[in-house]
Amino acid sequence: xxxxxxxxxxxxxxxxxxxxxxxxxxxxxxxxxxxxxxxxxxxxxxxxxxxxxxxxxxxxxxxxxxxxxxxxxxxxxxxxxxxxxxxxxxxxxxxxxxxxxxxxxxxxxxxxxxxxxxxxxxxxxxxxxxxxxxxxxxxxxxxxxxxxxxxxxxxxxxxxxxxxxxxxxxxxxxxxxxxxxxxxxxxxxxxxxxxxxxxxxxxxxxxxxxxxxxxxxxxxxxxxxxxxxxxxxxxxxxxxxxxxxxxxxxxxxxxxxxxxxxxxxxxxx
Amino acid sequence: xxxxxxxxxxxxxxxxxxxxxxxxxxxxxxxxxxxxxxxxxxxxxxxxxxxxxxxxxxxxxxxxxxxxxxxxxxxxxxxxxxxxxxxxxxxxxxxxxxxxxxxxxxxxxxxxxxxxxxxxxxxxxxxxxxxxxxxxxxxxxxxxxxxxxxxxxxxxxxxxxxxxxxxxxxxxxxxxxxxxxxxxxxxxxxxxxxxxxxxxxxxxxxxxxxxxxxxxxxxxxxxxxxxxxxxxxxxxxxxxxxxxxx
Numbered sequence: 001x002x003x004x005x006x007x008x009x010x011x012x013x014x015x016x017x018x019x020x021x022x023x024x025x026x027x028x029x030x031x032x033x034x035x036x037x038x039x040x041x042x043x044x045x046x047x048x049x050x051x052x053x054x055x056x057x058x059x060x061x062x063x064x065x066x067x068x069x070x071x072x073x074x075x076x077x078x079x080x081x082x083x084x085x086x087x088x089x090x091x092x093x094x095x096x097x098x099x100x101x102x103x104x105x106x107x108x109x110x111x112x113x114x115x116x117x118x119x120x121x122x123x124x125x126x127x128x129x130x131x132x133x134x135x136x137x138x139x140x141x142x143x144x145x146x147x148x149x150x151x152x153x154x155x156x157x158x159x160x161x162x163x164x165x166x167x168x169x170x171x172x173x174x175x176x177x178x179x180x181x182x183x184x185x186x187x188x189x190x191x192x193x194x195x196x197x198x199x200x201x202x203x204x205x206x207x208x209x210x211x212x213x214x215x216x217x218x219x220x221x222x223x224x225x226x227x228x229x230x231x232x233x234x235x236x237x238x239x240x241x242x243x244x245x246x247x248x249x250x251x252x253x254x255x256x257x258x259x260x261x262x263x264x265x266x267x268x269x
Numbered sequence: 270x271x272x273x274x275x276x277x278x279x280x281x282x283x284x285x286x287x288x289x290x291x292x293x294x295x296x297x298x299x300x301x302x303x304x305x306x307x308x309x310x311x312x313x314x315x316x317x318x319x320x321x322x323x324x325x326x327x328x329x330x331x332x333x334x335x336x337x338x339x340x341x342x343x344x345x346x347x348x349x350x351x352x353x354x355x356x357x358x359x360x361x362x363x364x365x366x367x368x369x370x371x372x373x374x375x376x377x378x379x380x381x382x383x384x385x386x387x388x389x390x391x392x393x394x395x396x397x398x399x400x401x402x403x404x405x406x407x408x409x410x411x412x413x414x415x416x417x418x419x420x421x422x423x424x425x426x427x428x429x430x431x432x433x434x435x436x437x438x439x440x441x442x443x444x445x446x447x448x449x450x451x452x453x454x455x456x457x458x459x460x461x462x463x464x465x466x467x468x469x470x471x472x473x474x475x476x477x478x479x480x481x482x483x484x485x486x487x488x489x490x491x492x493x494x495x496x497x498x499x500x501x502x503x504x505x506x507x508x509x510x511x512x513x514x515x
Contacts, residue, residue, distance in 0.1 A: 173355035177422075180317060181429050182345030182372025187379050191368050195359040 059240060066244035070234075074227060074249040080144050081226035082253070085212040088148040092155025092212075093205050099160050101189050104167035107175075109185065121164070125157025129212075133219035144225035151212045151219065159208055166200045167193060203265045210261040214254065227253070283309045285489040286323070289467070291433065296459040296466045298476040301486035302509045307469040310486070311435045314467075315347045316340065328432050345372035348426030352438035354418045358411030362402060362421045365410050367393035369428035389428070396424035400454060416447025423454055427462075434458065436468040440475070448472065452479045473505045 016024075099117050101107050108114035124132075132153045136146030174192040183191070194201075220228030227250050234243035283306045291297045299307045312318040314325055316332060325332035328346055335343045348369065356365045364382050370389040371379055378384045397403050400420040405413060413421060419439055426434050436455060440448035452468075456479040459466040470476050476483050477497040485492040485508050493504060 173351065173353050174357045176317065177349070177351060177355035177425075178357075178368055178371060180315060180344060180349040181369050181425070182341045183368065184341065184371075184379075187371045187374075190380060191360070191364075191371065191382075192357055195357050198359070 062238075063240040063244040065241065066248055067239075067241040068245065070230075070242045070245050071249070074230065074246045077225075077227040077230045077246075078249055078253045081216050081220060081228065082213065082257075084144045084148045084216045084220070084226055085151060085209055088151025088216065089155055089205065089209045089212045091148070091152035092159055092208070095152065095156045096159040096163055099156065100163040100167065101185070101193075103160055103164040105164075106168055106172060107185075107189065107193065117160075117164075121157045121160040123157065124153050125161055127154070128218075129154040129215045130219040130222050133222040137223055142224045144220075144223060147216055147219045147223035147225055150223075151216055154215070155208055155212065158211075159204060162204050163197075163201060166197050166204070170196050199268050203268050206261045206265050206268075210258055213257050217250075282489050284313070284320070287486070287489070287491055289484060289491070291465040291467045293432065293465050294459055294463045295481045296456045296468065296479060297482045297484060298480035299467065299469045299484045299486055300471075300473060300476055300505060300508055301469075305486045305508075306489040307486055308437050311349070311437050311467065311469060314435055315344050315349060317349075341372060345429060346431050347433040347435055348429040348431035350419070350422050350426055350434065350436040350439045352441045354415070354422050354442070356410035356413075356418055356421060356425075358409070360410055361407045362410055362413065362417075362424075363390075363393055363397060363406040365421055366396050366424040366428045369393070369396070369425035370430070372429065392430065393424070393428045396427035397421070399427055399458075400424045414447070415443050416450060419443060419447070419451050420454065423451065423458070427458070431464070433465045433467070436466065438469050438471060441471055448475065455479070473502070 099120060102109070102113050103117035103121055105114060108117065129150045132150035133147050136149045136153075140146050140149065170193070174196065175188055178188045178192045216226060217228030217231075220226035221232045223229070227246060231243055231246045231250065234240070234246060287306070287310055289297075289299075289310070299310070301307050309318060313320040313323075314327075314332070316325075320333075323333075327343055330343050330346075332340075332343055356362075357368065360368075360382075367382065367385055367389055370385070370392055374385055374389055378386055394403070394406070397406055400423050402417060402420055402424065405417060405421075410418060410421065419442075422439075423434075434455070439455070440451050443451065452470075452475050455466050455468060458464050459481070468480075477500070480497050482494065483497055483500055484494045485504065487508050492508065493500070
């Protein structure tokens with residue numbers, strides 16, 4: 001078959017119908033209206049952004065040099081934040097491991113159980129950790145503890161969802177093999193499911209810890225603990241030099257945690 | 270009385286009422302084209318798939334009447350071997366074999382391999398010896414060759430201390446030599462250890478050399494059931510051709 005470039009037929013130009021063009025015009029107007037409303041709603045003003053350059057400069061001037069006196073307090077608070085994330089992630093991990101077998105479609109003993117587990121996961125995942133922290137403060141009082149509990153609750157949802165999806169994607173062969181050998185549900189989960197998914201679970205948990213360190217900052221404002229709370233206070237009290245030091249220490253912490261988490265995960269998978 | 274009998278009926282019949290007996294000390298090979306219902310037959314036997322009707326009697330126990338813990342108990346007496354082998358890749362060969370004994374390990378002891386009762390681990394070890402793989406006991410299952418992995422799966426079935434072994438195309442993924450090894454092993458287990466072994470195969474020549482009885486299946490029915498010596502090659506060829514016509 002001889003076919004040069006000339007032989008290739010040019011596809012006919014696609015002309016959208018009038019109806020489709022009308023549809024697209026409608027969509028464009030709709031999106032435009034949405035943004036117009038949103039900008040109005042937040043009192044957006046380009047003018048304010050440009051006329052307040054002076055404030056920003058002032059802020060920076062008052063932030064330098066960072067106050068070295070609060071260095072130790074910042075490091076201590078960072079350690080509290082890390083501990084909060086560690087305990088919160090661990091409790092969340094244990095709880096989500098308990099709920100996961102019921103939340104994975106291919107393991108769940110009954111449809112209703114599956115739906116119930118999914119509701120728990122959706123609820124705890126959708127509501128941000130600092131909202132749970134607001135409630136936990138009422139329950140157990142101020143401090144890092146309610147923050148850790150809040151992180152734990154939120155982690156049940158986030159980890160539970162990812163764990164369940166991992167299990168739904170796994171090879172069911174060994175699971176059926178053990179089931180056929182007369183193993184119980186618990187035994188099947190421990191010896192066929194967990195070994196297959198454990199590298200992914202470890203990786204997901206490390207990532208969750210990484211995220212929880214950051215989440216514990218915002219939740220820390222509420223609970224009154226950790227580096228997030230120190231930073232919040234310093235800014236509220238116009239102590240910008242303190243805030244600068246705290247922010248620097250915090251930045252180093254976050255970068256270190258993220259780096260270590262990434263390195264560990266790369267080694268596992 | 271250790272016999273296995275089943276007959277099933279379905280609306281879109283995969284199995285149109287099949288009767289099959291497997292006796293202790295006997296290797297029965299089931300031949301048949303893809304879709305003839307061989308695998309369904311085996312899966313129905315231990316109710317991994319629920320048959321619509323019919324009955325299965327395993328070592329004198331009625332499979333159909335059992336439920337819950339009782340069903341697990343009866344299932345334990347029939348071990349299954351799969352074409353895709355289905356070992357837990359990230360566990361050692363010995364651990365995989367001992368998982369066959371999980372049905373006998375109760376409660377807290379089965380939480381971790383270290384807690385398994387010594388007799389289960391010992392049975393696992395002897396089962397590995399039986400299939401000639403003790404030197405691989407601590408090797409991860411995912412690093413074993415196909416033939417070795419299938420022998421580990423046979424050992425797992427042995428560790429289950431079942432009275433019946435159901436093998437679903439156990440050698441389809443293996444090279445001829447490994448296939449030979451596995452089938453010789455299955456035959457030996459039937460003859461020397463007195464287990465009832467039912468094995469679905471796609472290799473007529475292997476079937477003729479190792480089976481005590483060959484069952485030919487086509488379109489959900491048993492077409493013939495005889496000893497290898499009395500079976501003509503044309504009969505076997507017809508199993509696969511018949512499927513093409515239908």
